[in-house]
Each structure stands twice: as structure tokens, then as C-alpha cells.
Amino acid sequence: MILLxxxxxxxxxxxxxxxxxFTGCESGRKTDNPFTGKDLNQVFPQDEGGFVTVFTQExxxxxxxxxxxxxxxxxxxxxxxxIENPAARDKFAAATETLDGHPLASSGSKGxxxxxxxRFQVQVRSRSGEFGPDERKAWLRRFDLDTLAELAxx
Amino acid sequence: MALFGxxxxxETIETLVNDLPEGGLTVRTLRLLDYLAPGEWSNPTSFxxxxxxxxxxxxxxxxxxxxxxxxxxxxxxxxxxxxxxxxYQRLDSTDKALAAVAAADKVGEKISLLRFLDKLTPASDTxxxxxxxxxxxxxxxxxxxxxxxxxxxxxxxxxALGEYAGEAKIRMTALVAFDGLVPxxxxxxxKSADAIDNLSENGLRQHAAFxxxxxxxxxxxxxxxxxxxFGAASEWIDGFVSGAxxxxxxxxxxxxxxxEVADDKLDYLAxxxxxxxxxxxHTGTQSVASxxxxxxxxxx
Numbered sequence: 001m002i003l004l005x006x007x008x009x010x011x012x013x014x015x016x017x018x019x020x021x022f023t024g025c026e027s028g029r030k031t032d033n034p035f036t037g038k039d040l041n042q043v044f045p046q047d048e049g050g051f052v053t054v055f056t057q058e059x060x061x062x063x064x065x066x067x068x069x070x071x072x073x074x075x076x077x078x079x080x081x082x083i084e085n086p087a088a089r090d091k092f093a094a095a096t097e098t099l100d101g102h103p104l105a106s107s108g109s110k111g112x113x114x115x116x117x118x119r120f121q122v123q124v125r126s127r128s129g130e131f132g133p134d135e136r137k138a139w140l141r142r143f144d145l146d147t148l149a150e151l152a153x154x
Numbered sequence: 155m156a157l158f159g160x161x162x163x164x165e166t167i168e169t170l171v172n173d174l175p176e177g178g179l180t181v182r183t184l185r186l187l188d189y190l191a192p193g194e195w196s197n198p199t200s201f202x203x204x205x206x207x208x209x210x211x212x213x214x215x216x217x218x219x220x221x222x223x224x225x226x227x228x229x230x231x232x233x234x235x236x237x238x239x240x241x242y243q244r245l246d247s248t249d250k251a252l253a254a255v256a257a258a259d260k261v262g263e264k265i266s267l268l269r270f271l272d273k274l275t276p277a278s279d280t281x282x283x284x285x286x287x288x289x290x291x292x293x294x295x296x297x298x299x300x301x302x303x304x305x306x307x308x309x310x311x312x313x314a315l316g317e318y319a320g321e322a323k324i325r326m327t328a329l330v331a332f333d334g335l336v337p338x339x340x341x342x343x344x345k346s347a348d349a350i351d352n353l354s355e356n357g358l359r360q361h362a363a364f365x366x367x368x369x370x371x372x373x374x375x376x377x378x379x380x381x382x383x384f385g386a387a388s389e390w391i392d393g394f395v396s397g398a399x400x401x402x403x404x405x406x407x408x409x410x411x412x413x414e415v416a417d418d419k420l421d422y423l424a425x426x427x428x429x430x431x432x433x434x435x436h437t438g439t440q441s442v443a444s445x446x447x448x449x450x451x452x453x454x
Binding site: 037054055060085107108109 | 209210234
């Protein structure tokens with residue numbers, strides 16, 4: 001058994017905590033930090049058939065884009081990490097519908113959202129009268145929800 | 155009237171918006187530009203009104219949750235929205251005495267520029283051209299803070315200029331009209347480009363506007379950054395001027411609805427507008443609030 005001098009014994013808890021934190025850094029991202037906008041960008045739908053996405057905000061915990069159809073704004077698309085905004089998950093608690101296995105909920109009268117892996121909210125909000133609930137659901141499906149779910153995996 | 159702190163730090167974004175004036179010289183001059191961007195700007199002065207407009211929602215409880223989230227995002231310094239407000243506030247070089255004139259301005263009353271000639275020092279063409287470029291850079295810096303898009307943001311900013319609407323479009327119209335055409339005439343872009351091409355780091359540092367913005371700029375060669383930003387945006391500005399049929403005479407004639415000014419005193423007119431109005435802080439506050447509320451609606 002190694003007997004530590006008194007000074008070392010008093011520092012041991014601090015040294016142990018530092019060792020654990022360094023180990024955590026070496027193993028990769030800590031799962032309680034929000035994902036960056038750049039991480040979340042990758043799951044957005046691709047441009048096609050006259051539809052174009054224009055990214056408007058890309059920050060820690062959110063990526064947001066305008067959806068345009070032939071130049072006109074029809075919706076906003078957003079993926080947000082609820083790790084620091086857990087209240088956003090509340091509306092999914094009572095959800096009776098799912099979309100590809102993910103709980104689906106309305107967000108006000110203009111938004112439809114899914115919760116992926118219990119963490120990421122993907123929301124489509126209408127900006128045009130012609131872009132209704134059916135269109136919002138269709139565009140939710142165009143996100144790469146599988147890759148998004150993998151981000152949350154430990 | 156809003157009391158703009160150095161970093162807007164004493165007010166929430168809600169109070170900043172709600173304190174915006176519905177009238178006064180800033181609003182009157184911006185409304186004069188409506189013919190160039192018809193119906194684009196309604197001058198929203200209520201945070202709740204902006205929330206309803208940008209989200210399309212009417213349910214009070216849902217709007218309350220959006221507002222709460224927006225206020226929280228604004229309060230978080232790391233999010234960048236407070237810095238965007240600070241940048242917009244620094245783009246207005248308001249003189250307190252002249253600002254008092256703006257506060258006392260009454261609808262329908264014309265201001266005689268003769269009263270202020272001894273208080274105004276028109277900037278030289280060189281200073282004016284660099285100031286124009288720095289205001290454009292300021293808009294880019296605020297854009298970067300709001301959007302968070304990585305890199306120097308120049309390419310994304312230029313793309314976004316073409317999509318500017320509402321208060322953002324009227325702000326850029328004011329930049330071109332009041333900071334470009336009125337003081338510098340139809341060749342303002344060429345004059346600005348020449349001035350910036352000949353600019354040195356020391357020369358840039360002598361400009362008060364640079365001192366107000368430098369802490370928000372990316373590190374490294376600031377002159378190069380200003381050159382690249384202005385150069386990239388110039389094509390949009392040129393297209394905007396020709397597309398809107400924007401000319402100095404048209405802008406000055408409309409300004410004459412508010413200010414009595416002789417043809418040989420247009421440089422004083424530009425100086426008066428610079429020191430007596432706050433178009434950047436006013437519409438910049440509306441822009442930041444709109445982007446905040448749009449984001450908050452996507453997060454609640």
C-alpha cells in the first residue's frame with residue numbers, strides 16, 4: 001500500500017476530478033453540451049423541384065432555414081437541441097401521433113414538430129397560406145431523422 | 155424615447171422595441187424612402203406586434219411562451235443578439251443637441267438648416283466615403299452576430315442583401331440614399347471604392363466610425379476585411395440603385411418636405427441627417443427583435 005504525504009492526500013480529490021474530466025475530453029463530446037448549428041445543418045432536406053433552403057441562423061443548439069418555392073418564402077425549417085431548453089419537450093409528452101416513430105405535436109397554429117431521440121426538436125412552420133399541415137408533415141419527413149437520432153446516441 | 159445604453163445592457167429587447175418612437179425625425183425621414191421600397195416598412199414599435207407578425211400566431215399563451223424564450227435568448231450574451239444591437243447603436247453618430255431637435259420635431263414642421271450651420275461640420279469626401287463603407291461593414295457585423303453563420307460572413311451577407319425586406323430593406327435604402335447619394339452624389343460607389351483602395355491601416359484607424367466598430371471585427375488585416383466586404387456588396391448596391399431608379403435629386407426633393415436646404419448645402423444636409431437621426435439603431439432594433447422572435451417560435 002502506498003502511503004501519501006498529507007499534502008498529496010488533501011489534493012487527491014482534486015487530482016482525481018481532473019483525471020476524470022481529462023478522460024471525458026479524450027473520449028469525445030460531452031453529451032450534455034448542445035450540438036452546434038453546423039452539426040445540425042447536415043440533416044436538413046436537400047434542395048429539389050423549385051424548393052431551396054436558405055440558412056438564416058446557425059448557432060449552438062439550433063439551425064434554422066427559410067424554405068423557398070420558386071423564390072417565395074413558404075416555411076421555416078429548424079432543428080433545435082432541447083438539452084438546454086427542456087420545456088420545449090413538454091408538448092410531446094401527451095402526443096398521440098407519431099411521424100416515422102417520432103412523437104408529433106403542433107406548435108401553435110402554424111407549426112408542426114417531431115421530437116427525435118427524446119432530444120432534438122425538428123419543426124416546420126408555415127409562412128404561406130398554401131403551405132398547410134400536410135405540407136409541414138411532408139417536409140418533416142424530408143429531414144434525415146435517422147442521422148439526427150444517431151447524434152444523440154452515447 | 156429609447157435610452158440606448160453602450161451595449162443596450164440596461165434594457166431587454168422588449169423595452170428597446172417598445173421605446174421606439176412612432177414619430178419624430180428618424181421616422182419621418184425613413185418614411186420618405188417608402189417610394190423606393192413601397193410598403194416594406196410599417197415601423198413596428200411593439201414587441202408583441204412583431205411577435206404576431208413574424209410568427210403569424212394569435213394565441214396569447216403561445217405568444218407568451220415565444221416571448222419568454224426570445225427574452226431569454228437576448229439576455230444570454232453568448233448568443234450575439236445584444237452585440238448586434240450594440241453595433242447598430244454605434245452606427246448612429248448622434249449629437250445630443252441635434253438629437254433634441256429630432257425629439258422636438260413635430261409633424262408638418264419644416265426644419266431650417268440655416269439654424270444649424272454653425273453646429274454642423276460636414277465630413278470631407280474622403281471621410282464620408284470611408285464612413286459609408288464602415289456603415290456597410292457594421293451591417294455585416296450585426297448580420298454575423300444575428301445569424302451566427304461561421305467565417306467572415308461576407309458571402310452569406312451579400313446573398314442575404316438580395317433578400318432583405320421590411321425594416322432591413324429600408325435601412326439599406328437609407329444607407330445608400332443618406333450616406334451615399336446625398337453627400338457624395340451619383341458616383342458615390344466609385345468614390346468609396348477609390349478611397350478604400352488607397353486606405354492604409356493607420357488611415358482607417360483615424361476614422362471615428364472604425365474606432366466604434368473595431369472590437370466587433372474579425373482579427374487580422376482590418377483594411378482587407380473592409381475592402382472585401384465593400385467590394386462584395388458594391389454589386390448589390392449598384393443593382394439596387396439602378397433597379398429602384400434611385401437618384402440624388404429624387405431623395406433631396408423628398409427630404410425638402412422636412413428640411414429647408416439650398417442646393418449648395420447638401421453636404422450640410424448629410425451631416426444634419428447623420429447627427430440628428432438614428433436610422434440604424436431604430437430599424438436595427440426591429441430587425442434583431444424579428445430574428446429573435448422567429449427563432450424563439452422554432453424552439454418552443
